[in-house]
Amino acid sequence: MIVDSHAHISPHWYEPVETLVDQMNGHGVDGAVLTQMIGQTDNRYQQDCVKRFPGRLWSVAWVDVEAPDVAMTIENLSREGVSGIRLRPSASLANGRLPEAWRAVQATGLPVSCVGSAETFNAPGFAELIARLTGTTIVLEHLGGTSTPVTSDEQMALRRDVFKLAAFPNVMLKVPGLGELMPRNPKTWHSGRPFGDSTSPLLHEAVTAFGADRLMWGSDFPVVSSREGYGNALKLARIALNGLPNHDLDAIFGGNAKRVFAKT
Secondary structure: OOEEEEEOOOOOOOOOHHHHHHHHHHOOOOEEEEEOOOOOOOOHHHHHHHHHOOOOEEEEEEOOOOOOOHHHHHHHHHHHOOOEEEEOOOOOOOOOOOOHHHHHHHHHOOOEEEOOOHHHHOOHHHHHHHHHOOOOOEEEOOOOOOOOOOOOHHHHHHHHHHHHHHHOOOEEEEEOOHHHOOOOOOOOHHHOOOOOOOOOHHHHHHHHHHOHHHEEEOOOEOHHHHOOOHHHHHHHHHHHOOOOOHHHHHHHHHHHHHHHHOOO
8 A cells, every 4th residue: 555645735725636636546646644734724625635535535734833722723633533733843841841732742642744954853952852752753754854955965964963863763754755855867867767876875874764664755746746746756766765675665655654644
């Protein structure tokens, strides 16, 4: 079973759910985690899509963390059947109290899809927060950084520092298409090798640091369409990891996302 852990939909921005489902059907993807866009606190469209495609789609909601009733909002979303909450990295408060949104996800048992940069993931306060949330699964998006290719030694070092968070067993990573990690090779892309004959070392270092049971593939649909495209984001990532045992590939490309985000 192939599950896309990171897809965006909307009738007002990007693409509606029908376009995503067409891509999934065309490339053998069985399910997808609808990951709400930053700033969109109205999660009803995603929830409606989950009902329209039962067993194929799951919803990760965005909330206003500054709202005084954010904890109640998360509790209500949990009762309505959302599969997770999308949050930015945060830190424990000076008095040791968890931020309200993080306290609420801890109370509900919902996993967190965490969006940020390598710098914010490396902040000492975020590691402190993770240590306080041992029962909460925290999935760092875009392999622990932003959705732009790593092109300098400094950027590579920052990403590698994020991998130190593998010391926390409740932290996982989303594995993106290679177009997020590597620039297109202008000499080879037209022959079906958009990145030449190389692959990002970060991909294999992530497997070494986290293990296959804490990684999950995510397309970043529909933004991926401006890079290598949906089907290639799946195909080329699988090719890059084809040295792994089949059970590891099954976990990365479906099993882990289903285990973490699929509501039963």
